[in-house]
Structures are given as structure tokens and as C-alpha cells.
Amino acid sequence: MIETVGEATWAHLLRCLRPGGTIVIAGTTPGTGPEEDMGRIFYQQLHVLGSTGSTRHEMVAMLRMLSMRASLP
Secondary structure: OEEOOOOOOHHHHHHHOOOOOEEEEOOOOOOOOOOOOHHHHHHOOOEEEEOOOOOHHHHHHHHHHHHHHHOOO
């Protein structure tokens, strides 16, 4: 899952991840201080990655990868 909002949707996003799931945070528009649900992150082995951006080349590569995954059965 890729998230660009942050604080306003954090709790909902953690509940949406399946065990072992990953969320990539690429922005925090409404705020940078969400409440962490450390129990959920720890016991469900969730992965939280942060990114400050990318180059145009990296963005194109990511979009190609996502489009290929979306077309898989």
C-alpha cells in the first residue's frame, strides 16, 4: 500500500494491512504525528517504509511495476 496522507488515515491503513503487509509513506499532508499502534505493527509483522520522493526515472519504473502487477491473474 502507498500512502501520501499520514496522520488522518494512519489507524485505518494499519487495520487494512494483512499480516506481513507493507505500507510506504510518501507524504504527510495533514500532519506528522499519528498515534502508532505498536502492538498491531509488532504482532502482525507489518513493514513501514518512508520515502521523501524519487527521480523521474524511478517514478516511471515504479508505475511500470505496479501496472504489471495489476495485470496478473
